[in-house]
Amino acid sequence: MTQPVLKVNQVRKSYGSEVVLEDISFSVPVHTATVFIGSSGSGKSTLLRCINLLDQIDDGSIELDGEDITAVDADVDKVRRKLGIVFQSFNLFPHMRVIDNITLAPMKVQGISKEDARENANKLLDRFGLHDKAEDYPDRLSGGQQQRVAIIRSIAVAPRLLLLDEITSALDPVLVNEVLSTVRDLKIEGMTMVLATHEMGFAKQVADEVCFLHRGKILEWGTPTQILEAPQQPETKEFLKRVHEAGRL
Amino acid sequence: MSNELGRQSESDSGAAPYNFGGEWKPSQLEIDRRAARKARNRRNAAIAILSSIVVIGGLALVAVTSPGWKSLSDTFFAWAYGVEVLPKIILGFGTNVSLTLIASTCVGIFGLSIALIRTSRSPALAPFRILATVYVDVFRGIPMLLVLLLVGFGIPALRIKGLTNNVLILGTLAVVITYTAYVAEVIRSGILTIHPSQRAAARSLGLSHFQSLRYVVLPQAFRRVTPPLLNDLVALIKDTGLVSILGVTDAVRAAQIASSRSFNYTPYVMAAIIFLLVTIPLTRFTDRTLRRSIERQNATGVA
Numbered sequence: 001m002t003q004p005v006l007k008v009n010q011v012r013k014s015y016g017s018e019v020v021l022e023d024i025s026f027s028v029p030v031h032t033a034t035v036f037i038g039s040s041g042s043g044k045s046t047l048l049r050c051i052n053l054l055d056q057i058d059d060g061s062i063e064l065d066g067e068d069i070t071a072v073d074a075d076v077d078k079v080r081r082k083l084g085i086v087f088q089s090f091n092l093f094p095h096m097r098v099i100d101n102i103t104l105a106p107m108k109v110q111g112i113s114k115e116d117a118r119e120n121a122n123k124l125l126d127r128f129g130l131h132d133k134a135e136d137y138p139d140r141l142s143g144g145q146q147q148r149v150a151i152i153r154s155i156a157v158a159p160r161l162l163l164l165d166e167i168t169s170a171l172d173p174v175l176v177n178e179v180l181s182t183v184r185d186l187k188i189e190g191m192t193m194v195l196a197t198h199e200m201g202f203a204k205q206v207a208d209e210v211c212f213l214h215r216g217k218i219l220e221w222g223t224p225t226q227i228l229e230a231p232q233q234p235e236t237k238e239f240l241k242r243v244h245e246a247g248r249l
Numbered sequence: 250m251s252n253e254l255g256r257q258s259e260s261d262s263g264a265a266p267y268n269f270g271g272e273w274k275p276s277q278l279e280i281d282r283r284a285a286r287k288a289r290n291r292r293n294a295a296i297a298i299l300s301s302i303v304v305i306g307g308l309a310l311v312a313v314t315s316p317g318w319k320s321l322s323d324t325f326f327a328w329a330y331g332v333e334v335l336p337k338i339i340l341g342f343g344t345n346v347s348l349t350l351i352a353s354t355c356v357g358i359f360g361l362s363i364a365l366i367r368t369s370r371s372p373a374l375a376p377f378r379i380l381a382t383v384y385v386d387v388f389r390g391i392p393m394l395l396v397l398l399l400v401g402f403g404i405p406a407l408r409i410k411g412l413t414n415n416v417l418i419l420g421t422l423a424v425v426i427t428y429t430a431y432v433a434e435v436i437r438s439g440i441l442t443i444h445p446s447q448r449a450a451a452r453s454l455g456l457s458h459f460q461s462l463r464y465v466v467l468p469q470a471f472r473r474v475t476p477p478l479l480n481d482l483v484a485l486i487k488d489t490g491l492v493s494i495l496g497v498t499d500a501v502r503a504a505q506i507a508s509s510r511s512f513n514y515t516p517y518v519m520a521a522i523i524f525l526l527v528t529i530p531l532t533r534f535t536d537r538t539l540r541r542s543i544e545r546q547n548a549t550g551v552a
């Protein structure tokens with residue numbers, strides 16, 4: 001059996017006296033997508049930030065390709081080169097053109113020549129239907145386009161694992177679909193992913209495993225069909241009922 | 250007034266996109282509205298002109314009809330004498346200009362360094378952070394005149410071999426010491442206004458701390474603090490006049506020498522005019538830069 005890309009072992013995280021994550025364990029095999037669902041404040045974003053080492057965990061460990069990235073002597077910059085993260089609020093660099101947003105990390109971190117980086121970026125923009133936006137500044141783009149650029153920016157460095165943190169929450173419903181179809185394409189191409197989302201229909205399509213996070217704990221996990229259609233825990237049922245009422249299923 | 254007119258023409262052109270193929274004509278409602286706006290603008294302009302004439306004319310009248318006006322204009326506005334000493338004052342102003350160029354360059358470099366030290370979190374820099382904080386606190390709180398006197402008379406009094414007695418260098422040093430403290434704070438505040446998510450995005454792409462600063466944080470921070478930095482530049486140009494107390498022959502000192510010979514203060518007025526010829530255009534430029542940066546920020550949603 002091949003080793004999983006990501007292995008999270010009994011992770012705990014608290015802010016002061018408030019426990020945000022408790023005893024979180026799961027693993028993500030290569031080419032699969034693990035989707036975290038749960039209400040706001042359940043710890044989804046914190047979990048992704050911890051995996052990306054933007055937040056420090058309080059206990060447990062996280063392994064990337066079998067290497068403990070939470071070890072004291074782990075090289076944070078090197079770890080992050082293998083991880084891509086896309087944020088809810090896009091976080092594009094507003095002072096740079098779209099193309100420069102995408103080529104910055106390949107050029108400065110990986111040392112790829114400007115010509116090669118631009119060629120690769122243009123290829124990616126082309127593939128996701130954004131080739132005519134290369135020379136625009138991010139503020140000229142719609143939210144959906146900005147988020148797609150953010151996704152392209154994070155995959156331009158060919159990460160081992162892509163973290164997507166509620167990437168459609170800041171978008172209006174019409175724009176959500178163009179972003180989700182981008183993610184579906186990535187999944188088909190075999191990108192390994194961890195997602196936090198409120199889009200249950202989307203979760204069902206891309207997830208290999210769905211985990212329901214409730215007050216910092218994984219209450220229930222399994223295939224999308226198991227969790228979304230036949231949940232066992234009362235909290236999961238309650239959550240899905242509320243999502244359904246909100247019209248998001 | 251020009252603003253009012255500008256808005257008027259804007260509202261005219263603003264309607265243009267709807268005028269497809271010339272089919273659209275403004276409705277009576279809109280025509281009436283435009284006429285009413287025009288009338289209001291004309292009334293506002295008339296009021297502005299009238300009140301300016303009353304206020305400024307009144308003040309001028311009070312000054313000119315005052316009993317001392319004759320002797321005052323003889324002492325301060327003896328233009329023929331002013332033109333006579335003008336070359337010397339301009340020559341002196343050259344010192345102010347070169348001092349400004351050298352000082353602002355140094356201030357930029359040191360100010361940025363101190364801002365970076367104060368915003369860093371590296372444990373190795375802890376002592377420098379403390380020193381930088383103390384430095385800024387001290388030199389932002391002392392009048393520049395005192396710094397000039399302390400540096401200008403204090404350093405030569407040490408009588409250390411190799412240390413300069415050149416008043417121009419010492420004066421420049423005092424200006425740099427004072428303004429670096431101001432500018433460091435302006436740059437630091439600019440760095441702090443950049444949302445942490447920008448740095449998080451940069452770091453998550455694998456950029457190092459330094460690369461994040463260099464390519465993501467600083468370019469955005471400098472864009473935001475350009476107006477206040479230009480403001481400090483205007484203030485610095487004026488304050489170079491203070492080095493005259495050390496005996497540096499700048500525009501102020503040249504004017505002082507000229508006026509002490511003739512007991513006429515017109516040279517001071519000439520020096521003031523020369524300073525204004527540089528600072529007013531720079532201030533206008535600053536205003537325009539500030540307006541543009543506000544427009545840019547309003548035009549774009551902060552992500």
